[in-house]
Amino acid sequence: MHVLIFGAAGMIGRKLTHRLVSDGRLGTRQITKLTLHDVVQPEAPANAAMPVDSVASDFAAAGSAARLVVARPDVIFCLASIVSGEAEENFDKGYSINLDGTRFLLDAIRAIGDGYKPRLVFSSSIAVFGAPFPDKISDEFFNTPLTSYGTQKAICELLIADYTRKGFLDGVGIRLPTICVRPGKPNKAASGFFSNIIREPLSGHDAVLPVSEDVMHWHASPRSAVEFLLRAADIDGATLGPRRNLSMPGLSATVGEQIAALTKVAGPKVAARIRREPDPAINSIVSGWPRTFEARRAQALGFKAAEKTFEDIVRIHIDDELGGKFVA
Amino acid sequence: MHVLIFGAAGMIGRKLTHRLVSDGRLGTRQITKLTLHDVVQPEAPANAAMPVDSVASDFAAAGSAARLVVARPDVIFCLASIVSGEAEENFDKGYSINLDGTRFLLDAIRAIGDGYKPRLVFSSSIAVFGAPFPDKISDEFFNTPLTSYGTQKAICELLIADYTRKGFLDGVGIRLPTICVRPGKPNKAASGFFSNIIREPLSGHDAVLPVSEDVMHWHASPRSAVEFLLRAADIDGATLGPRRNLSMPGLSATVGEQIAALTKVAGPKVAARIRREPDPAINSIVSGWPRTFEARRAQALGFKAAEKTFEDIVRIHIDDELGGKFVA
Numbered sequence: 001m002h003v004l005i006f007g008a009a010g011m012i013g014r015k016l017t018h019r020l021v022s023d024g025r026l027g028t029r030q031i032t033k034l035t036l037h038d039v040v041q042p043e044a045p046a047n048a049a050m051p052v053d054s055v056a057s058d059f060a061a062a063g064s065a066a067r068l069v070v071a072r073p074d075v076i077f078c079l080a081s082i083v084s085g086e087a088e089e090n091f092d093k094g095y096s097i098n099l100d101g102t103r104f105l106l107d108a109i110r111a112i113g114d115g116y117k118p119r120l121v122f123s124s125s126i127a128v129f130g131a132p133f134p135d136k137i138s139d140e141f142f143n144t145p146l147t148s149y150g151t152q153k154a155i156c157e158l159l160i161a162d163y164t165r166k167g168f169l170d171g172v173g174i175r176l177p178t179i180c181v182r183p184g185k186p187n188k189a190a191s192g193f194f195s196n197i198i199r200e201p202l203s204g205h206d207a208v209l210p211v212s213e214d215v216m217h218w219h220a221s222p223r224s225a226v227e228f229l230l231r232a233a234d235i236d237g238a239t240l241g242p243r244r245n246l247s248m249p250g251l252s253a254t255v256g257e258q259i260a261a262l263t264k265v266a267g268p269k270v271a272a273r274i275r276r277e278p279d280p281a282i283n284s285i286v287s288g289w290p291r292t293f294e295a296r297r298a299q300a301l302g303f304k305a306a307e308k309t310f311e312d313i314v315r316i317h318i319d320d321e322l323g324g325k326f327v328a
Numbered sequence: 329m330h331v332l333i334f335g336a337a338g339m340i341g342r343k344l345t346h347r348l349v350s351d352g353r354l355g356t357r358q359i360t361k362l363t364l365h366d367v368v369q370p371e372a373p374a375n376a377a378m379p380v381d382s383v384a385s386d387f388a389a390a391g392s393a394a395r396l397v398v399a400r401p402d403v404i405f406c407l408a409s410i411v412s413g414e415a416e417e418n419f420d421k422g423y424s425i426n427l428d429g430t431r432f433l434l435d436a437i438r439a440i441g442d443g444y445k446p447r448l449v450f451s452s453s454i455a456v457f458g459a460p461f462p463d464k465i466s467d468e469f470f471n472t473p474l475t476s477y478g479t480q481k482a483i484c485e486l487l488i489a490d491y492t493r494k495g496f497l498d499g500v501g502i503r504l505p506t507i508c509v510r511p512g513k514p515n516k517a518a519s520g521f522f523s524n525i526i527r528e529p530l531s532g533h534d535a536v537l538p539v540s541e542d543v544m545h546w547h548a549s550p551r552s553a554v555e556f557l558l559r560a561a562d563i564d565g566a567t568l569g570p571r572r573n574l575s576m577p578g579l580s581a582t583v584g585e586q587i588a589a590l591t592k593v594a595g596p597k598v599a600a601r602i603r604r605e606p607d608p609a610i611n612s613i614v615s616g617w618p619r620t621f622e623a624r625r626a627q628a629l630g631f632k633a634a635e636k637t638f639e640d641i642v643r644i645h646i647d648d649e650l651g652g653k654f655v656a
Contacts, residue, residue, distance in 0.1 A: 091494065130570065140469060140470050141468060141470060142468050142469060142470045142471065143470065143471065143486070144489065144570065144571050145486070145489075145490070146493065146570060148490055148494070151486050151487070151489070151490040154486050155483050155486055155487070158471070158473070158479050158482050158483055158486075159479070159483070161472065161473075161479070162473070162476055162479040165474065166419065166476070242458065242472065242474060243472050
């Protein structure tokens with residue numbers, strides 16, 4: 001089978017690519033070709049058993065997606081998007097990439113016609129939800145995003161459901177929790193501190209905590225995110241019915257519980273590298289974010305997180321990113 | 329104040345125009361100019377006290393909305409759309425008018441900038457909801473439309489909330505119940521029979537009932553629809569907060585209750601003009617439609633239906649469309 005990834009140069013895209021190359025298959029089917037796409041040319045993985053094409057172009061430009069879709073890939077991962085902070089700052093750019101780009105992709109698939117109906121896996125976000133929330137957000141809670149990013153994701157979810165219903169493609173949208181621990185450098189996301197306070201201390205650096213310890217949020221490790229994408233690519237579409245977008249399982253933890261987990265796994269000296277510097281602006285943004293979900297449908301459909309506790313999330317970061325070691 | 333209506337030649341648009349001309353004001357403000365737009369030139373009402381412009385152009389074409397928005401109307405009603413049946417038959421046309429046209433309008437308003445922030449009243453639909461439903465659909469139930477029309481309305485709702493949040497306009501979306509009794513000839517809507525079985529017998533004609541009498545649905549009279557639009561135009565946006573789209577009050581009735589109301593108001597001879605001709609296709613479509621809502625937010629915000637019972641709905645039709653008389 002031929003797998004195409006839009007947004008392959010991003011953090012999740014690279015991990016997904018690595019996993020597909022290392023597995024050599026998706027579900028029971030052998031991967032015979034891999035095409036990677038991003039606005040910068042994604043690095044082709046070394047030692048891949050299958051041919052790998054790597055392409056750079058502007059996802060938001062008409063025709064970009066169509067040029068790759070014409071090869072009729074069997075599975076298409078759409079991870080391409082700009083992050084929430086950037087979509088909020090740059091209104092036109094957000095709509096252009098996160099909405100119009102995705103729509104070009106959907107229409108490119110539809111234009112092939114001819115019975116072509118690939119599985120499209122779309123990475124959505126819990127940003128489709130906006131406060132006030134119930135204690136736990138159920139699978140039937142409505143979408144009232146409070147950011148342009150969340151609005152764009154919610155619109156793409158609606159489009160994917162409608163294009164699927166019409167038989168133009170076979171789409172699945174998955175709402176990823178906030179990814180923690182996010183490796184690498186901080187990006188423009190206001191959620192950055194959730195990862196910073198774990199990642200930086202483990203590498204011997206100080207980290208700033210801008211919110212109070214009772215702030216609760218919904219997390220999943222990068223390893224879980226890849227698991228969710230693989231499950232979404234492989235699931236029987238008939239089991240989903242017309243409701244094609246799913247809140248993914250995750251782990252609800254307060255910042256205090258995050259710090260306790262770090263202390264338990266790496267010791268108090270590491271946790272002492274967290275500096276409290278309250279930032280009312282970030283506190284206010286974060287107070288509008290979801291805290292806990294009941295992701296019953298996704299669980300029933302076989303979506304499984306790689307972690308059971310926040311300590312697992314800390315350990316996964318140490319194992320997957322730090323070669324099993326940290327700066328004590 | 330200057331009022332602009334897109335979709336002014338449609339059934340609701342004409343009733344709204346008539347009401348605005350007859351009131352001469354909207355809330356406490358005097359109407360000093362009225363601009364009517366549709367794909368065919370709307371008939372300008374006779375004896376209007378204010379200047380009335382009537383314009384025909386394609387709502388789906390870039391620039392159409394902008395040419396009218398440049399006059400900075402204070403209130404814009406967006407009733408322009410193609411109906412569900414047509415949007416389902418013609419995928420491209422549906423997205424072009426119901427989504428792209430609306431987006432052109434939003435962007436035309438935003439492009440003025442300069443503090444211009446009109447009230448935009450958008451007519452949405454209960455088609456944003458899709459089965460299976462709870463017994464009553466609450467204000468927080470999620471949108472899983474089962475038609476392209478419903479998808480397009482749900483997307484426009486999201487856009488209106490986001491453009492409002494960003495301060496580009498001051499939008500209110502109202503989800504109208506199925507309008508009953510719809511005057512005039514049947515259109516392409518599968519919901520046509522809900523009106524046909526009242527309207528046709530009252531005019532001495534037979535009507536076909538394609539579903540069973542236990543089918544329950546959510547109705548409002550054309551008079552209520554106009555009341556809802558006027559309230560949406562006048563409401564203080566601050567009382568709405570960021571959730572700008574509201575399910576309107578309505579009246580839940582089974583087809584059996586509709587027929588009983590017709591019998592009570594007009595007598596058994598009129599009701600006997602209804603012919604039962606079950607149509608499994610229409611039955612199947614209608615079984616996916618909402619039956620009852622709890623429109624608590626809208627009620628608390630002062631949206632009020634003109635009728636309390638289905639008998640009222642029958643009487644409103646006789647009064648407003650038949651000059652108080654029917655064919656006994």
